[in-house]
Amino acid sequence: MDTFIQLTVDALTLGSVYALIALGYTLVYGVLKLLNFAHGDVFMVGSFIGFGVLQLLGGTSSPVVPIWLLLVVITLAAMAGCAALGVVIERFAYRPLRDAPRIAPLISALGVSFFLANSMQLLFGATPRNYNTFDLANASLYTKGFNIGNVHVALLRIITVVAALVLMLLLWYLVNRTRTGKAMRATSFDREAAAMMGIDIDRVIVFTFVLGSALAGAAGVLQSLRVPTTVAIGFVAGLKGFTAAVIGGIGSIPGAMAGGLILGFAESYAEGYISTKWSDLIVFSILIAFMIFRPQGLLGRADIRKV
Amino acid sequence: MKKAIGLALAVLAITSVVAASAQGSPKVAAASAASVSCKSTITLPLVTPVTGGAGFLGAEQGAWAKYAVKTLAKPLGLKVKFVLGDTPVEQGPAPAQALAQKYVADKSVLVLLGPSTSGAVAASSSTYFQAKIAHISPSATRTSLTQGSPREATAAFFRVVPGDYIQGPSDARFMMSTLKVKKVVLLDFQEPYSVGLADAVESVLKKGGVSTSRLSAPNTTTDYSAFVTKVPSDADVVFFPTQKPGDAQTFAQQLIEQGKKAKVFGGDGSNDPSAFKQAGSYVSNFAPDITGIKADAAIIAGWKKDNPGKTVGSFGPPSYGAAQVALNAIALACKQGHGKADRQSVLRNIKKVTINNWILGGKFKWSTKTNDPLNAKFYIFQIQSNGTYKLVG
Numbered sequence: 269m270d271t272f273i274q275l276t277v278d279a280l281t282l283g284s285v286y287a288l289i290a291l292g293y294t295l296v297y298g299v300l301k302l303l304n305f306a307h308g309d310v311f312m313v314g315s316f317i318g319f320g321v322l323q324l325l326g327g328t329s330s331p332v333v334p335i336w337l338l339l340v341v342i343t344l345a346a347m348a349g350c351a352a353l354g355v356v357i358e359r360f361a362y363r364p365l366r367d368a369p370r371i372a373p374l375i376s377a378l379g380v381s382f383f384l385a386n387s388m389q390l391l392f393g394a395t396p397r398n399y400n401t402f403d404l405a406n407a408s409l410y411t412k413g414f415n416i417g418n419v420h421v422a423l424l425r426i427i428t429v430v431a432a433l434v435l436m437l438l439l440w441y442l443v444n445r446t447r448t449g450k451a452m453r454a455t456s457f458d459r460e461a462a463a464m465m466g467i468d469i470d471r472v473i474v475f476t477f478v479l480g481s482a483l484a485g486a487a488g489v490l491q492s493l494r495v496p497t498t499v500a501i502g503f504v505a506g507l508k509g510f511t512a513a514v515i516g517g518i519g520s521i522p523g524a525m526a527g528g529l530i531l532g533f534a535e536s537y538a539e540g541y542i543s544t545k546w547s548d549l550i551v552f553s554i555l556i557a558f559m560i561f562r563p564q565g566l567l568g569r570a571d572i573r574k575v
Numbered sequence: 576m577k578k579a580i581g582l583a584l585a586v587l588a589i590t591s592v593v594a595a596s597a598q599g600s601p602k603v604a605a606a607s608a609a610s611v612s613c614k615s616t617i618t619l620p621l622v623t624p625v626t627g628g629a630g631f632l633g634a635e636q637g638a639w640a641k642y643a644v645k646t647l648a649k650p651l652g653l654k655v656k657f658v659l660g661d662t663p664v665e666q667g668p669a670p671a672q673a674l675a676q677k678y679v680a681d682k683s684v685l686v687l688l689g690p691s692t693s694g695a696v697a698a699s700s701s702t703y704f705q706a707k708i709a710h711i712s713p714s715a716t717r718t719s720l721t722q723g724s725p726r727e728a729t730a731a732f733f734r735v736v737p738g739d740y741i742q743g744p745s746d747a748r749f750m751m752s753t754l755k756v757k758k759v760v761l762l763d764f765q766e767p768y769s770v771g772l773a774d775a776v777e778s779v780l781k782k783g784g785v786s787t788s789r790l791s792a793p794n795t796t797t798d799y800s801a802f803v804t805k806v807p808s809d810a811d812v813v814f815f816p817t818q819k820p821g822d823a824q825t826f827a828q829q830l831i832e833q834g835k836k837a838k839v840f841g842g843d844g845s846n847d848p849s850a851f852k853q854a855g856s857y858v859s860n861f862a863p864d865i866t867g868i869k870a871d872a873a874i875i876a877g878w879k880k881d882n883p884g885k886t887v888g889s890f891g892p893p894s895y896g897a898a899q900v901a902l903n904a905i906a907l908a909c910k911q912g913h914g915k916a917d918r919q920s921v922l923r924n925i926k927k928v929t930i931n932n933w934i935l936g937g938k939f940k941w942s943t944k945t946n947d948p949l950n951a952k953f954y955i956f957q958i959q960s961n962g963t964y965k966l967v968g
Contacts, residue, residue, distance in 0.1 A: 498627070545791045
């Protein structure tokens with residue numbers, strides 16, 4: 269039972285981060301019908317921005333602000349930085365190709381991904397960056413928390429899951445309860461009709477990139493609070509986020525959240541109960557199974573084709 | 576949507592195939608027997624991970640090999656250009672194969688330092704062998720590179736450090752005799768170095784009656800939570816032979832997070848005091864702390880002058896030693912060839928080199944049976960609360 273609880277805690281932590289990444293994929297796909305393969309690298313950039321700001325604030329060994337403020341500031345900084353990066357990517361890599369055949373922006377997205385990974389490596393080198401959260405207040409983020417039976421749920425994991433949940437709720441509110449969200453939904457439903465109704469499509473698309481990239485930045489920080497980051501983490505994270513989005517139903521916001529959690533659970537239980545060797549195989553087999561048996565994902569809409 | 580995702584997956588697959596084939600095209604290298612004048616500039620590459628999770632290795636080895644070339648080449652009458660070739664561990668064997676093609680085609684390369692990792696040696700040794708290029712590794716320790724059957728490296732491969740056939744039993748014996756372990760969990764990372772080393776440790780532990788279990792993580796793993804969950808609460812040690820020291824630190828911290836009492840025991844690949852500093856953990860390495868060797872004082876002082884602010888680690892000095900062997904072999908070949916040398920003559924002279932004041936202490940001599948050093952041993956360190964490594968075995 270302890271193993272099950274521990275794996276569930278792992279799954280929730282992992283799944284929360286995957287869900288935040290998947291939301292970026294799904295938002296952009298919903299509005300632009302574009303698979304933004306540079307999204308994983310935006311996540312990586314976010315983790316580096318968080319690291320940089322953390323160092324500016326004295327690092328974990330001698331922070332100049334209280335711990336809670338430190339965590340909030342590095343997360344917000346990463347979100348802001350990634351949002352700005354998202355705007356730049358949209359403006360220079362995707363907007364000129366908006367009316368081009370679908371493969372053109374897809375290749376552009378791969379190009380942006382390589383560009384980001386390689387330029388980050390040139391700028392900052394390949395050495396892993398460790399936030400060293402273990403050093404904060406005598407490892408209290410690891411040793412404090414609560415217990416379920418014999419299983420210790422560390423404060424750091426609670427922070428990760430709660431922060432992800434808050435961000436997802438904010439996104440849900442923004443999309444479903446605000447005028448901008450309504451414009452996003454209208455653009456997603458029918459871009460031309462939305463434009464005819466007076467919606468500024470360019471603004472909506474930029475805002476979508478801001479949102480998606482900001483979530484990736486937050487995910488980058490939340491992930492790096494627990495494990496070191498490198499310039500190479502973007503590819504795998506992006507692939508997992510993409511898988512989560514497809515499982516949940518790409519284009520569906522609740523689907524991305526569900527897909528991220530499903531992926532987290534699948535990975536964690538596969539490592540715990542089947543084999544640590546096969547976890548990636550199992551995770552990507554789930555993607556293939558969805559592509560074959562339910563290509564619209566769990567909560568996505570099936571394509572209706574007029575004949 | 577199905578169409579779009581299908582298209583995306585197809586583009587990804589094509590990109591991966593093109594990238595892989597570009598890196599690892601199976602052109603057979605043409606062996607070059609051309610002699611070069613010993614007065615011309617000879618290129619001495621060091622093949623090592625410069626980027627990626629093991630980038631610290633290249634940084635440290637590169638700094639020491641460069642210093643060796645700077646200080647030793649001229650007294651031997653040689654003009655040598657030192658270059659670095661990058662083999663990030665995350666990218667598997669492809670970069671090592673691509674670099675081998677490049678250096679084989681470069682006639683100014685007579686001998687090579689590295690590859691530094693066992694996987695890269697296994698991937699490229701036959702290419703160097705065909706071109707008769709001796710390649711001297713300062714850190715590849717997998718046993719089957721120099722002995723046993725099937726052998727993964729060729730007769731042109733040499734290493735100046737002992738293999739895992741010494742490291743594995745040394746680590747296992749230390750665990751049994753000093754740490755008195757009853758239960759040990761061993762991880763591998765699905766690549767040659769860690770699998771070989773974990774196998775070597777596990778077999779000795781089993782023979783000694785220690786209960787063992789094995790976990791295997793993909794080399795791209797960064798979050799080890801699920802692996803830590805599988806470590807039994809009563810395990811004494813987790814043997815963690817990673818090539819990314821930061822991962823050993825993460826694993827040790829996640830053990831504490833889950834309230835597990837096991838200590839992390841890393842191999843030589845995790846020996847990096849700046850990244851793996853969890854107090855109470857252990858690491859083994861093929862080199863002692865050379866700051867305690869009196870004969871090395873001048874070398875250390877000179878190196879520090881060239882590398883201000885850097886500390887002397889365990890990976891750098893063997894690279895200095897490997898460069899010293901390579902340069903002496905070139906000098907011998909030049910002498911025999913009356914001012915000219917080729918790859919084959921350098922290869923023939925490698926095992927004739929002996930060094931009286933070896934940087935790792937004592938005298939350096941090759942084994943007569945294998946291309947390993949004679950009488951080399953492994954050292955075990957315990958990480959202290961201030962992050963320093965204390966020699967304990």
